[in-house]
Amino acid sequence: MRKIVAICSLEMKRTFKRRSSYIIMFAMPLIFTLLFGGLFGENAGSAMPIAIVDEDGSVYSQHLIRQLKSHPFTEYEEVDAATAKELLSEKSVEGVVTIKKDFLGHIAKEEPAVMLQHPPGTAAAPMLEQLYNQAIRTLDLQVTAAQIGASYENKEWDMVFEQLIETESGTNGISEIHMNDAQVESWNKMSYSSAGFSIMFVMIVMLFTTGTLIEARNMGIWSRLLTTPATRIQLTLGYVLSFFIIGFVQFTLLIVLTSLLFGVQWGDPLGLAILVTVLLFSVVGLGMAIATLVKTSEQQSAVGMLLIISTSMLGGVYWPLDIVPEFMQKIANFVPQSWAIEGFKSLVDGAALGDIMTPILVLMGFAIVFLSIGISRVRYQ
Amino acid sequence: MLTMTNVKKRFGEQEVVKGITLHVGKGEAFGLLGPNGAGKSTTISMICGLVPYDEGDIQVDGLSVSRSPYEIKKKIGVVPQDIALYPTLSALDNLVFWGKMYGLKGREAKARALEVLETVGLVERGKDRIETFSGGMKRRINIGAALLHRPELLIMDEPTVGIDPQSRHHILETVKRLNEQGMTIIYTSHYMEEVEFLCKRIAIMDHGQVIATGSTQELCKRLAGGNQLLLDVEEVRPAFVEKLKQLDGVEKVMIPEASEIHLYIKQDQDMMASIVSMAAKEAVKLRQIKLKEADLETLFLQMTGRSLRD
Numbered sequence: 001m002r003k004i005v006a007i008c009s010l011e012m013k014r015t016f017k018r019r020s021s022y023i024i025m026f027a028m029p030l031i032f033t034l035l036f037g038g039l040f041g042e043n044a045g046s047a048m049p050i051a052i053v054d055e056d057g058s059v060y061s062q063h064l065i066r067q068l069k070s071h072p073f074t075e076y077e078e079v080d081a082a083t084a085k086e087l088l089s090e091k092s093v094e095g096v097v098t099i100k101k102d103f104l105g106h107i108a109k110e111e112p113a114v115m116l117q118h119p120p121g122t123a124a125a126p127m128l129e130q131l132y133n134q135a136i137r138t139l140d141l142q143v144t145a146a147q148i149g150a151s152y153e154n155k156e157w158d159m160v161f162e163q164l165i166e167t168e169s170g171t172n173g174i175s176e177i178h179m180n181d182a183q184v185e186s187w188n189k190m191s192y193s194s195a196g197f198s199i200m201f202v203m204i205v206m207l208f209t210t211g212t213l214i215e216a217r218n219m220g221i222w223s224r225l226l227t228t229p230a231t232r233i234q235l236t237l238g239y240v241l242s243f244f245i246i247g248f249v250q251f252t253l254l255i256v257l258t259s260l261l262f263g264v265q266w267g268d269p270l271g272l273a274i275l276v277t278v279l280l281f282s283v284v285g286l287g288m289a290i291a292t293l294v295k296t297s298e299q300q301s302a303v304g305m306l307l308i309i310s311t312s313m314l315g316g317v318y319w320p321l322d323i324v325p326e327f328m329q330k331i332a333n334f335v336p337q338s339w340a341i342e343g344f345k346s347l348v349d350g351a352a353l354g355d356i357m358t359p360i361l362v363l364m365g366f367a368i369v370f371l372s373i374g375i376s377r378v379r380y381q
Numbered sequence: 382m383l384t385m386t387n388v389k390k391r392f393g394e395q396e397v398v399k400g401i402t403l404h405v406g407k408g409e410a411f412g413l414l415g416p417n418g419a420g421k422s423t424t425i426s427m428i429c430g431l432v433p434y435d436e437g438d439i440q441v442d443g444l445s446v447s448r449s450p451y452e453i454k455k456k457i458g459v460v461p462q463d464i465a466l467y468p469t470l471s472a473l474d475n476l477v478f479w480g481k482m483y484g485l486k487g488r489e490a491k492a493r494a495l496e497v498l499e500t501v502g503l504v505e506r507g508k509d510r511i512e513t514f515s516g517g518m519k520r521r522i523n524i525g526a527a528l529l530h531r532p533e534l535l536i537m538d539e540p541t542v543g544i545d546p547q548s549r550h551h552i553l554e555t556v557k558r559l560n561e562q563g564m565t566i567i568y569t570s571h572y573m574e575e576v577e578f579l580c581k582r583i584a585i586m587d588h589g590q591v592i593a594t595g596s597t598q599e600l601c602k603r604l605a606g607g608n609q610l611l612l613d614v615e616e617v618r619p620a621f622v623e624k625l626k627q628l629d630g631v632e633k634v635m636i637p638e639a640s641e642i643h644l645y646i647k648q649d650q651d652m653m654a655s656i657v658s659m660a661a662k663e664a665v666k667l668r669q670i671k672l673k674e675a676d677l678e679t680l681f682l683q684m685t686g687r688s689l690r691d
Contacts, residue, residue, distance in 0.1 A: 002484065006481035013470070013474070224526075
């Protein structure tokens with residue numbers, strides 16, 4: 001045990017002695033959280049302005065508009081077609097959404113029911129398209145449910161639909177009355193950015209920290225360690241423990257700092273501790289796997305950064321996954337960050353440990369795979 | 382202290398150590414010499430337990446390396462050729478860490494690290510980071526890291542590579558002192574003078590085998606034509622050279638320059654007087670005559686066909 005502690009404390013000393021560690025560990029994630037959380041936050045007034053033209057003018061189209069308005073990234077203004085055209089030419093709006101006349105009929109015939117006009121090169125167009133498709137799918141489901149319900153109750157389906165959406169909005173109203181301030185503010189942009197950038201920068205720090213394995217191998221330290229009366233298991237445990245503690249210290253301090261500075265409520269402490277633990281083990285495993293698969297520190301930095309940034313994009317660290325195409329959402333299932341974000345989101349929204357078992361188990365699976373690769377490569381190199 | 386019996390090691394198809402048998406007594410300073418690729422590093426790695434051997438046995442203080450590796454590692458200190466230290470940490474922090482890896486507790490490790498700093502003559506630099514040290518100072522700390530647990534056997538793999546003469550002198554004196562205090566030393570180096578200075582016995586390895594073992598004097602005596610007579614003459618006359626070749630005890634005659642003749646002679650031959658009178662008879666003006674005794678370099682060259690630094 002003494003030898004494990006010796007390696008662990010040495011690696012921690014080396015990490016925390018470097019001034020640059022504090023910049024990467026704490027300053028950078030806080031700056032990124034502030035920039036992204038503030039820049040895209042719903043309170044920052046930077047939601048995307050969209051003009052909406054309701055040609056249908058029915059209860060269904062109004063329901064769709066209500067759904068769209070609930071999305072935090074967009075801000076809708078209901079106008080007529082001429083005004084919408086004018087606003088678009090003045091570039092006062094990012095796009096115009098037109099709900100076509102008899103749009104339920106279009107949905108039934110699987111024809112385009114909503115039209116989006118935007119200037120060429122609008123970066124948000126795919127996101128908006130995704131958003132509208134989702135909203136239409138939800139509405140279509142509600143209509144189908146109303147039709148089935150009407151056939152059982154021997155009523156007109158549009159009456160059942162109205163009852164359905166009234167019940168839905170009524171429920172929302174009741175729940176909002178009972179919410180306290182913290183719950184209303186729950187999973188906002190700041191908490192999203194805090195979770196996302198904490199994950200990303202813990203991964204970056206782990207990349208540099210696990211680089212000690214390459215350094216030890218190339219400088220002959222690893223060989224020298226093997227001439228001491230320490231077993232290979234003790235050496236490996238010493239390294240894994242040091243990486244884990246460094247990550248845990250970083251994440252814990254980031255949680256405290258984002259709570260104090262940005263008012264982020266991270267939720268159930270037990271669930272949070274376990275989620276962070278399994279996430280860290282998978283990140284440590286990934287770092288070790290990279291460090292033992294490459295030959296030089298330069299290769300490790302290049303491969304590691306590429307992997308971290310690309311998987312962070314795929315895993316929803318920079319933007320919510322519900323705005324990306326469906327196939328991207330499927331790919332995200334193979335990226336640990338997406339499961340971590342899901343876990344953090346649930347905790348922030350008030351979930352307890354039992355509610356986040358799926359992300360915990362999936363992250364545990366990632367940890368087992370990555371650590372197996374990393375540890376086996378350290379043992380036999 | 383160390384006994385190797387018919388030890389063999391194979392990497393794939395290649396047999397790199399071909400049945401080494403060696404004995405190093407307690408308190409002895411033993412030199413292991415060989416050109417690159419001779420199998421020295423593999424042999425040292427097997428003694429340290431880094432590389433398992435395929436056949437035979439290695440025993441350190443009566444314990445088999447294959448059966449009791451961790452017990453043996455407590456008795457051995459290894460000074461690797463690489464400077465295996467953490468450059469951003471201080472010398473003291475490095476030594477304390479390595480002490481802990483050898484099982485010393487916190488305070489004990491620190492106290493021992495301070496003692497070792499004194500042994501290697503760097504007490505005043507203990508708190509400085511290794512990266513600020515000269516090559517020689519790093520080498521001294523590198524040696525110190527192997528001394529913390531007071532090993533009975535110290536294995537040193539070319540510990541003076543690339544350092545200044547002053548540091549080399551310091552290191553050699555330190556190692557000599559440790560040996561005099563009873564520590565067994567196994568020393569490999571490309572510098573013959575270091576091995577001659579430190580070691581009473583040596584083994585020469587080549588192509589995975591030990592081709593000679595013994596004291597320097599014993600081995601040099603085995604040399605045919607080991608000693609050389611260097612003649613500085615005004616003019617090399619062929620008749621004089623022919624007569625030199627016919628002298629009893631002369632193995633070989635070489636003329637490297639227009640005014641120099643090198644005679645390779647048997648170890649115990651004293652032929653200076655004969656040469657002087659022969660030169661007088663042949664009217665050859667002999668300006669200088671010098672005896673160069675056989676040394677390890679000559680021995681090594683003759684035995685392996687290669688220079689030690691090849």
